[in-house]
Every structure is written in structure tokens, then in C-alpha cells.
Amino acid sequence: MEWVVVISVLVLTILSLLRVNVIIAIIAAAMTAGLMSGLSIVESIEMMVSGMGGQASTALSYILLGAFAVAISYTGITAILVNFLINVLTGRKMMMTLAIAGVASLSQNLVPVHIAFIPILIPPLLKLFDEMKVDRRGVAAALTFGLKAPYVMIPAGFGLLFHNTIAEGMSESGIDVTTWQTAMAMLIPGSGMIIGLLIAVLVTYRKDRESIPGAGGSEGNFTAPPAEHVTFNRKHALTLVAIVGALIVQIITQNLIAGALTGLVLMFTLVVVPFKKGDQVMADGIAMMGQIAFVMLVASGFGKVLEDTGAVDALVEMSSGFLDHNQAFIALILLLVGLVVTIGIGSSFGTIPILATLFVPICLAAGFSTLATASLIGTAGALGDAGSPASDSTLGPTSGLNADGKHHHIWDTCVPTFIHFNIPLVVFGWIAAMVL
Template identity: 40%
Template sequence: MTINAVLLAVAIMLGLSLARVHVVLSLLIGALAGGLIAGLGMTDTLNAFQEGIKNGAQIALSYALLGAFAVAIAHSGLPQSLAGAVIKRIDAGGTSGMIKYMLFAGLVTMSCFSQNLIPIHIAFIPLLVPPLLLAFNRMQIDRRLIACLITFGLVTTYMFIPYGFGDIYLNQIMLKNVGEAGIDVANISVTKAMAIPALGMLVGLLIAVFISYRKPRQYQQLAIDKEARDAVVEGDALSKTAATAQIQSKMKTIVALIAIVTAFVVQLYTDSLLLGSMFGFGVF
């Protein structure tokens, strides 16, 4: 029975791959099918799947599937909708300090979420930032400050919070390598240890916002920046010209949100970014 389960699992994986299903998703579905056919429960099958991926392969698979997850989110139009909403708010409210700091907070939040809640890492930057460049120019924001805001959210989150990419870096790479070097890590709180550099990142962010890059800075209005901005605004306007297009746009957004929540819940339940991204991508 076990041999038949293995053969069926391989056959399912190959069949899905030939049907152009993402290869990592095909691998998971084949493994789940093989475990269930062999009489293992869902939890035992998932544990066996994770334990069978060793020596960095789990990290490689995580990054491979997260790339597909990022592309799926991009096709949903959710990042473009967020950029469009910000642009409209800026167009309606001018260049007040409140809007500027709300924009700063939004960039930091999105950067943090990209490490755990929406685990797409840096893939959100080319989706969200280019349409906002004209808005940055209008408010005369120093682009070095934008780089500091994004860097703070990306780095501090995974170096301090042990979820998503933080789990990969803190537990699967750093703590594991320290343990393999012969140091006892049984009673070490990696979060407390990394709080020191995380606080350093926070101090650096505050210095960048209120001291180093607070002065207005002017940039040339490039045609490519205008095209990126107009593409988002016009795309949002076109989606509202027909009821069917509007419904489709809303459905894509709803599916994207469900997939994001699914990925995060599965990640918390299984303690595996790989499985979380697989299930999130499977929703799409």
C-alpha cells in the first residue's frame, strides 16, 4: 500500500506539473495525496513533508513560491489600488504635513507586512513605489528618506520578529548555525538578543526622518514617472466605467485579501512560511 501511495503521489505531482500548475504547489499536493493515501493524517503528512526538506531546500522552496505569490498579488491589482487611493488623497488634500507623515507610516507598514503578513519581501516595491514618485516630487520628499523608510520596515521586521522571513532568518539560519558551531542556544531568546540592533534601526529611522533628510528636495519630472502614475489612475477610472469590470475588480481584491489571510493563518498554525505561501497561492 505504501509503494502504491508513493507511485500515486509521484503521478499526481507529474500530472499537475504537466498541466502547468506551479511546480512547488504540485509537489505539495502530491505529497499530501501520498500521505493521506498511505493512511497518515493531515498533520503527520505536513510534518513529514517539512522534515523531509533539509539543508536549505525549504528556504529555497519558500523563496521560489513566494515569488509566485507576489506575482499573483500583483495580478490581483491590490497594490495598484492602494497606490491609486494614496494618489487621490494627495490630489484632494494638497501637500500638508499630515498627509506626508501618513504616507511615511504607510510605506513603513507595507514594508513590515511584506515580511510576515503578506510575505512577498521586496516584490511590493516595483508595484507600489513607481506610481507614487510624482506625489513624492510634489511634496518635495527626499528620496533617500523613502529608501530609509522601506529599509527600516524590511530589515527590522525579519531581524526582530520571528514570523515569516523572520522565522527563516532568526531560527532556520542564524540560531541554527550558532547551535551547529557548538554554542548552547537552548535558553537563548533570539528576540531579546536582536532587540539591540532593532532599536538601532529605529534610532536611525528617526534621525533620517527628523534630521538628515527632512529638508525639501526637488527632482525632475520624468516622463516615465508620469506614465506610471497615469497608468494607475486611468486603470482605476476604467474599472469604474462598467459594472462588470467593477465587480471583477472587487472580486480580485477580495480573493487577494482572502489569500493573504490564509497564508498568514496557515503560517501561524504550521510554523512554516513555505506551507503558508503554498496555501495562499493555492487560493489564487
């Protein structure tokens, strides 16, 4: 039983590397976990389907955030940003990539649209990327950094949800901790991601690279629209009001759906987007984010199979059997367990409660401090988010970079982000556990 998680995640990883569709790969991994746990194929399927509701809220929020992002783009305000990047950064590859990382970072804390901005911002830049011979793997790393690092280190927006989840999970397991303490605990692991980003942009992917048509699994028929000159106007100002309103509601309610709905309602109420465009905005939002939302649902079902069959508990129990009171060794094993579990489930937010329940007793027995325990749980949860085929932090970048069929999800997004973020997270998470 203790090897169920490892083998099922290997199935998911190998199938994904062989370019099998990520949904099929996740289902195959869930079936593997179920069969190894003594369930029949039908029972495995039923358990997986029953667990798909675990990410229903996330999936719906993605659809609504997609519609909100479409409504924002309808005003033309994103064209101002695209034109700025083209006019100011053409010919400056490293600065372009770092600027994209900065824009992506805003999507987690300041403008709460998460990955919904990517299919709007990135496709118009693809032709420029090709002209500049930008290595899209570096752009994927920049986008994933922006989708992860801010919530890992900053307790605002999505970061507030992440750190609240850590604090609540630890409190329920016997360690009282505040959100600000968890944020302090994650500063060292988060700094590892900054180093990973700089290595990816300045070293690994700095050279010219020609994009290959069909690399993403299809030839693609995307043609970037011609750049249009847009000046800031009243609609753009009202759009900013809607964005701020969505952010405030999301922070107050700690609910992504409420925030996205607020943004949409304000866009229509302020007549930034004509009411008659409502159906089109929703349809475009579903078209843009629907596949990602469904992948998250299936990944949640896979997580349900691993959790309900006791596979995760068995993995931790097996790992604890190798542990003594050597804190350095315990910290490394816990981080690696978190990596395996999270890369299979594909959601740091969904994995944290599971890891907190399992890790807290071990950390207490080993004598880790409150901050060290928080850093281990937070880092272990964040680890697999980068590099997981089922993570929104990798699916989002691919959705934009593969608009023209020249970017492969696994080899051009998951593998680069795994190398440049998971390795630094393990190293710096281990350091945090030792010094805090």
C-alpha cells in the same frame, strides 16, 4: 589570507560607488578573493559558479513571490492602498514616508511577499513624489527599514526563519538557545534601526529634493497609470484568504517556496485570477524579480569563494589575535567583522550560520552570556544587509524607486541605508552585548 575579505569587499564597494553594474562588481570581487587566495581565474570562476546554488532556494522563492504579488495586484487590491496614500497623505511628506515604512513592515511578518510588493506599490507613487518634492533617499530608508527591522525583532514570518537560524547556528556550536531568547536579544539592536529611520525621515531627508532624470543610469520610460477608483469586493476578500493561507503555510513549513506556491494555487483555485492568466502572471513575476534573484545567486557564489578559501576564518583568527578579555573591545571587533563579511555576501540569513560557527567559541572564552552572544551574532549578520549593493533589502527599494530612471542604486539607496541603519546597529548591538 586574512586581508582577502577586506580587500575583496573594498573592490565590491569601490566599483559600486563608481556606478559599475552590481553583478559585474560582485564577480570582480569574487575574482579578487580567488586570486588573492592562490586560485587561478578559471578556478575562481568555477568555485563561484558552484556556490551559486547556495541561494537557489531564495532566488526561486523570489520569483514565486513576485508572481504571487503580480496576482494580488491583478485583483486591484493594491490600487485601494495606493489611492489611500494619495488621498490621505498628499502634501504630508513625513507621514507619507512613515506610512510606507509601515506598509513595508507588513511584508515580513503579516503578508509574506517580502520585496515583491515594491515594484507594484511604489511606481504609481513616483509622480506624486516628484510633485511633493519628496527625497527618494528617505523613501529608500523607509523601505529598507520595513524589510529589515520586523524580522530582526519579531519571530514571525521571515523573522521566524531569521531567529531559528540564529538559534540553530548557536546550538550546533555548543550554546543551547530558544527562538524567543534570540528575539529578546535582538530587541535592543532593532530599536537602533527605529532611531535611524526617524533620523532619516525627520532630519536628513526632510527637505525638498528635485528628482534628476537619468540619475539611475537610464532615462526610463515609465509612466504611472492613472489612479482608478476601486471598491472592496468579493475578489479582494478572497485575495486576503490567499494571503492568509500563504502566511500560515510559510510559518508551518518555514519554507518561502511552499508559502508562495500556496498563495498562487489559492489565487487560481478561488478564481481570483483566471487560470488562463497563469503564463502572464509567471512571466510578469520573473520580469519583476528576475534580476534581483540573479544578483542573489551571484552574491552566493562570492560568499562561497570567501568561505571555501578560508578567508572568513582567517579574518576572524586575525581579529581574535588582537583581543584580550576586554568584552567591550571584543564585541566591537566582532560586530565590525560581521559588517565586512555580510556587506560582501549581501544576505544576513546566509551569513548567520558562518558567523555562529566562528563567534560562539570566542564569546564563550570571553565570558559573554547566552543573550549577549545571540545579540552579537544576530546584529553582525544583520549589519551588512543594509547598505550592501547585493542585498535584497537595497535591491528591492531600488527596483521600485528607479522605475522612471531617477534613482541610483548605490548613492540613493545603499549609502543612505548604510549610514542610517548600520551605524545605529553597531552602537545598539554593542550596548546589547554589554548589558545582556
